[in-house]
Amino acid sequence: MEAKEHLLNSKAENTKRAYTSDWSHFEKWCYSHSLESLPADPQTLAYYITSLGKEKKASTIKRRMAAISQRHKTKGYPSPCKTPLVKGVWEGLQRKIGVEEKGKEALWxxxxxxxxxxxxxxxxxxxxxxxxxxxxxxxxxxxxxxxxxxxxxxxxxxxxxxxxxxxxxxxxxxxxxxxxxxxxxxxxxxxxxxxxxxxxxxxxxxxxxxxxxxxxxxxxxxxxxxxxxxxxxxxxxxxxxxxxxxxxxxxxxxxxxxxxxxxxxxxxxxxxxxxxxxxxxxxxxxxxxxxxxxxxxxxxx
Known part of the structure; x- marks a missing residue:
């Protein structure tokens, strides 16, 4: 039980560090674009994840959205990730990234x-x-x-x-x-x-x-x-x-x-x-x- 608990704590710490880093990235991005990060407008988040889609994997974008959602909930704001606009943009990005990642060839x-x-x-x-x-x-x-x-x-x-x-x-x-x-x-x-x-x-x-x-x-x-x-x-x-x-x-x-x-x-x-x-x-x-x-x-x- 102790080993399992230690493993869970370790994973929790890793997730916490990742979320902190992800939120910091979003804050800096918003600042550089003169946009409000908290609470974030759904249009802002849609713009943000679209920019990430140019170079980040779907798993990275998903984690950053989770970090943004968690920060909003912690501060008593509704998550912009749940809005129809962001959901629609995210679904489109997933399809686009999935096709791109699948289509890349190995360089023999x-x-x-x-x-x-x-x-x-x-x-x-x-x-x-x-x-x-x-x-x-x-x-x-x-x-x-x-x-x-x-x-x-x-x-x-x-x-x-x-x-x-x-x-x-x-x-x-x-x-x-x-x-x-x-x-x-x-x-x-x-x-x-x-x-x-x-x-x-x-x-x-x-x-x-x-x-x-x-x-x-x-x-x-x-x-x-x-x-x-x-x-x-x-x-x-x-x-x-x-x-x-x-x-x-x-x-x-x-x-x-x-x-x-x-x-x-x-x-x-x-x-x-x-x-x-x-x-x-x-x-x-x-x-x-x-x-x-x-x-x-x-x-x-």
């Missing part, structure tokens, strides 16, 4: 090589994008994790590089996770070489590893998650792939699918991807193994 290794090969090797932005794409793919990083990497979080060893994540989606307590990226036989898709090439070319010593660049090639501030999505889309389009079919998540799903097709054990893939539950990984494994022992193969077609 041969496609990654094509994309990397097409990058301008003599330009700083090409060197940065190669490092971003290769490290993102081999490390199976979420886009938020990728842009959160600092140079001082990276250690070079005889076997490859180790990237320390200070915080990630599956590490809500902030204990940190280490992700190992080994040397690759192909220099084109080697995460260590791409990292070293970017550091040498950019002359960066510390701070954000991946940064925005202006049209003159000057290195600016930390790259944002939406910017990673655009790098992936634009790079795919450059080699003839439909940019509407790919996103930042294509790097992570591409690694999962390729590793599964190569016969890597589930626990090995989960170690690299930091998945906490195997069912989250199953959709990649299932898709990657569709042609394994296929009944239509070897029957004389």
């Amino acid at each position: 290794l041969h496609e990654l090589r094509e994309v990397i090969e097409a990058l301008p090797k003599d330009k700083l932005i090409g060197i940065r994008n190669r490092a971003l794409l290769v490290i993102g793919w081999v490390g199976a990083f979420r886009r938020s994790e990728l842009v959160g990497i600092n140079i001082e979080d990276i250690s070079i060893t005889r076997d490859g590089i180790i990237i320390h994540l200070n915080r990630s989606k599956t590490d809500q307590k902030g204990e940190g996770q280490d992700v190992a990226l080994p040397f690759a036989s192909n220099p084109l898709t080697c995460p260590v070489r791409s990292f070293e090439d970017w550091i040498t070319a950019s002359r960066l010593k510390d701070g954000p590893l991946f940064r925005r660049m202006d049209r003159h090639g000057n290195i600016m501030e930390r790259l944002t998650p939406p910017a990673v999505r655009m790098v992936v889309k634009n790079s795919c389009e450059a080699v003839g792939l439909d940019p509407q079919r790919y996103s930042a998540h294509s790097l992570r799903s591409g690694f999962c699918s390729q590793a599964a097709r190569a016969g890597k054990a589930e626990h090995q893939i989960m170690k690299q991807t930091r998945h906490k539950r195997s069912d989250s990984l199953q959709r990649y494994i299932k898709k990657a193994s569709l042609f394994d022992d296929n009944a239509a193969s070897g029957i004389g077609l």
Whole structure:
């Protein structure tokens, strides 16, 4: 009973922290748009969740709505989430996000090589994008994790590089996770070489590893998650792939699918991807193994 109670308390604390963070985000958003956060007008909330729909998952938006609803109830106000307007907008967003998430393709290794090969090797932005794409793919990083990497979080060893994540989606307590990226036989898709090439070319010593660049090639501030999505889309389009079919998540799903097709054990893939539950990984494994022992193969077609 004590263990169960401790687990429930732990989950409650995690939820409380998430709600506090979500409400803070909504408050800041309202302030930046000169709108009232408490009580919030249904039109304000509809506007807010629509803006979130451009880059957030449905589960994230749902949690933020729950946080907003709870804060209103705590302060004695009716929840704007229950109004017909917000309900209608939310239902539409769920359909839109569901279709988009379902439609994104995994970026397979041969496609990654094509994309990397097409990058301008003599330009700083090409060197940065190669490092971003290769490290993102081999490390199976979420886009938020990728842009959160600092140079001082990276250690070079005889076997490859180790990237320390200070915080990630599956590490809500902030204990940190280490992700190992080994040397690759192909220099084109080697995460260590791409990292070293970017550091040498950019002359960066510390701070954000991946940064925005202006049209003159000057290195600016930390790259944002939406910017990673655009790098992936634009790079795919450059080699003839439909940019509407790919996103930042294509790097992570591409690694999962390729590793599964190569016969890597589930626990090995989960170690690299930091998945906490195997069912989250199953959709990649299932898709990657569709042609394994296929009944239509070897029957004389």
